[in-house]
Amino acid sequence: MDQIIGSSPTFLDMIDQVSRAAPLDRPMLVIGERGTGKEMIAARLHFLSNRWENTYQKLNCAALTTTLLESELFGYEQGAFTGARGQRAGRFEAADQGTLFLDEIGTMSMAAQEKLLRVIEYGEFERVGGTETIQVNVRVVAATNIDLPSAADSGEFRHDLLDRLAFDVITVPPLRERPEDIPVLANHFGAAMASELEWLHFPGFTNTAMEAMENYAWPGNIRELKNVVERAIYQAWDGEEPINNIIFDPFDSPFRPAAKNSAPTNLSATVSTDQASHTEALLPTVPFDYRAEVEALERRLLDHALKTTRYNKRLAAKNMGLGYDQLRHLIKKYQLSC
Known part of the structure; x- marks a missing residue:
């Protein structure tokens, strides 16, 4: 077993x-x-x-x-x-x-x-x-x-x-619900890969690398963690220094082929009159509580950004143009579960 x-x-x-x-x-x-x-x-x-x-x-x-x-x-x-x-x-x-x-x-x-x-x-x-x-x-x-x-x-x-x-x-x-296990699993997989590569010892991970893994959402869970760790180990070559470079998406490249039927990059050019009318229809009726409406919109935007990145906070912050600490503050402010 x-x-x-x-x-x-x-x-x-x-x-x-x-x-x-x-x-x-x-x-x-x-x-x-x-x-x-x-x-x-x-x-x-x-x-x-x-x-x-x-x-x-x-x-x-x-x-x-x-x-x-x-x-x-x-x-x-x-x-x-x-x-x-x-x-x-x-x-x-x-x-x-x-x-x-x-x-x-x-x-x-x-x-x-x-x-x-x-x-x-x-x-x-x-x-x-x-x-x-x-x-x-x-x-x-x-x-x-x-x-x-x-x-x-x-x-x-x-x-x-x-x-x-x-x-x-x-x-x-899922792994994101057991974050305490990420360092244990990462070191276990890392030591096994270092042994496979016949390294004299496994140097471990830097604090930066471990923090990145702890803050990642792991949509592929333990199987994905194992792949990420093994990729980082083999790319480190000699294992003399603690592992620092963590690549979560091996497909991330400026030369990656474009996806078929990908959405247009200039979204403003695709907005029709009907869409603009629909946006106006979403506005609250007057009078309304400005602060409450702003907070509700901000909560929806945060929830949307987190869900679309599968609760990868660093990626969500990047997609929203925020710093990581800013996003964490907003999550705490609105008591979002993620």
């Missing part, structure tokens, strides 16, 4: 929930943004359970078409489809008495969801193209980065399957 690193209260609360849920022989749902480590949490659920000595199977549902996914899950009989030259067992048979981890379960078709529900409910299924009912004892752990209740409400996911999977839901916190 891969090492899970963290000591922040939010992270430790989640780990405690995993430890309590692991011994229970029930389906589990792991929710979290991309790069938060959902697969590692699923593995922990298996290896801390009574099934730890048995098979642990993993399958990414998003990587396969509906037909291939069903064949991979349930197996198939000879002649079930073109190219099916022999009988093949699926992942459920391979995971009998063990655990099956289904990643990106939100992408599964409704037909596959119906078959999955039957296996979870009754522990039985038929191979694709077969009639024999096969019995298995498999614990299902599923993961996704989408809001499954909303998907179920919109008809994209079965409510009954969601009810069965959600015996308990483990939500993995």
Whole structure:
């Protein structure tokens, strides 16, 4: 099992929930943004359970078409489809008495969801193209980065399957909600990369570099942090001095090709009469409280700038033409959560 690193209260609360849920022989749902480590949490659920000595199977549902996914899950009989030259067992048979981890379960078709529900409910299924009912004892752990209740409400996911999977839901916190863990993780990944490059020692990071990482929003979470740290280490060449140069966006270059259908740079030239009328319609009716309106507008602008940068405060400040300390003052003034 891969090492899970963290000591922040939010992270430790989640780990405690995993430890309590692991011994229970029930389906589990792991929710979290991309790069938060959902697969590692699923593995922990298996290896801390009574099934730890048995098979642990993993399958990414998003990587396969509906037909291939069903064949991979349930197996198939000879002649079930073109190219099916022999009988093949699926992942459920391979995971009998063990655990099956289904990643990106939100992408599964409704037909596959119906078959999955039957296996979870009754522990039985038929191979694709077969009639024999096969019995298995498999614990299902599923993961996704989408809001499954909303998907179920919109008809994209079965409510009954969601009810069965959600015996308990483990939500993995994003890295921006566990800032205390950033230095620990950065040094862990840095030391590992320095060892891979056969450096005599890992010199660590400068205060400036660490502060930059602590203030970054990490939309790609731990996976992105690992990439950023490893990139910084290999670009430092010899490792004699603490690492100072942190590149968050490797695509940032003056020679980067322009995006297709990019928005025009001169926005003022695109404003039509209708748009100008719409802007006037947004103005408050007279009389109005000037200070309250200004504060409301300032709050909306701050919220918009932070959301569009995924709460990267330094980038938001740059986009607004403010200093970093000025932005922090405004965030504190309006008690914005970020």
